[in-house]
Amino acid sequence: MPETGTSINRGNRPPRGNGEGLARASPLPTTCCKTMNEQKQDEYPIGNLGLVMIGFALLAIICMLLWFGVSQKEKPTNLDAVTTILGEPREIPPFTLLDHHGNPFTQANLRGQWTFLYFGYTACPDVCPTTLGALTRADRLLRAEPGGTHPKFVFISVDPERDAPEQLARYVPYFNPNFLGVTGAEEEIANLARPLGVVYRRVYGDDSESSYIMDHSASISLVDPQGRMAAVLSPPHDASAIARNFREIASRFEGVSADGRDRAKE
Incomplete structure (x- = not known):
């Protein structure tokens, strides 16, 4: 009979625990055990430069929309097409x-x-x-x-x-x-x-x-x-x-x- 307080590990299943314990129990390299967020960052790297470029693009779109609105207001609205x-x-x-x-x-x-x-x-x-x-x-x-x-x-x-x-x-x-x-x-x-x-x-x-x-x-x-x-x-x-x-x-x-x-x- 097992001792009180001792967990039983039947078969070859790895012991339950956090990711650190899983990494120690696994024969695979630790790089294969990254969290989901870490994997997303590796697959879609944005970085500071990417954020700056996105900001400039959004600013350009806003400026174009503002210019279009002002130019439309300046044009007479009751003129015929001819x-x-x-x-x-x-x-x-x-x-x-x-x-x-x-x-x-x-x-x-x-x-x-x-x-x-x-x-x-x-x-x-x-x-x-x-x-x-x-x-x-x-x-x-x-x-x-x-x-x-x-x-x-x-x-x-x-x-x-x-x-x-x-x-x-x-x-x-x-x-x-x-x-x-x-x-x-x-x-x-x-x-x-x-x-x-x-x-x-x-x-x-x-x-x-x-x-x-x-x-x-x-x-x-x-x-x-x-x-x-x-x-x-x-x-x-x-x-x-x-x-x-x-x-x-x-x-x-x-x-x-x-x-x-x-x-x-x-």
């Missing part, structure tokens, strides 16, 4: 043209008020009359608002060979007496059209070189009171959308003075 606001207004280089009254038309004429610029020509069969009609209706909608900001409308000919100031004086006021027609040398017209992203070319017919049409962009450029391109309106053009989008864009610039300073901070 209207694009430039992230930074685009400077317009010097140019010298003539209006349909025979007066010079330069950069100075684009400063001090909002200006819609549309490029076309008087012999245009469809797009130009349709667009000028939409601009005329938009002009009426904006003028019907007392005390509101009112823009200038300028029609610039891309066909100076046939569109002299006298021709524009007959054509442009037919749509709206408040509109201004502008023409000039081909090089000067290109100097204004190029930074606005307006393209055009002469397409000759089969009859002769005197028979041609002008293939040109149908977009409308909006110039801010500092004489910089601020937005582009793409076709199709709707009078209500033009007026609504202009009000939205102009309200965004209300706190900016003519020299670019924020009046709210002065």
Whole structure:
């Protein structure tokens, strides 16, 4: 009979106890007897450098989310898809043209008020009359608002060979007496059209070189009171959308003075 207090170990089973006793009883090396936590640390080593990299990644994600939220708040929310606001207004280089009254038309004429610029020509069969009609209706909608900001409308000919100031004086006021027609040398017209992203070319017919049409962009450029391109309106053009989008864009610039300073901070 075994003595009192002595544990019985039947067979070859190792004695019960903590991990240290198990390690002593086992013929295997002690490295095989690591705890589960120690094994996980060996299999997935992170270390201080890994933690730092994870922290930087999380910080970058947070910064991107904050930037996205702020940028969305800065954008007007009521603009139609056909209207694009430039992230930074685009400077317009010097140019010298003539209006349909025979007066010079330069950069100075684009400063001090909002200006819609549309490029076309008087012999245009469809797009130009349709667009000028939409601009005329938009002009009426904006003028019907007392005390509101009112823009200038300028029609610039891309066909100076046939569109002299006298021709524009007959054509442009037919749509709206408040509109201004502008023409000039081909090089000067290109100097204004190029930074606005307006393209055009002469397409000759089969009859002769005197028979041609002008293939040109149908977009409308909006110039801010500092004489910089601020937005582009793409076709199709709707009078209500033009007026609504202009009000939205102009309200965004209300706190900016003519020299670019924020009046709210002065």
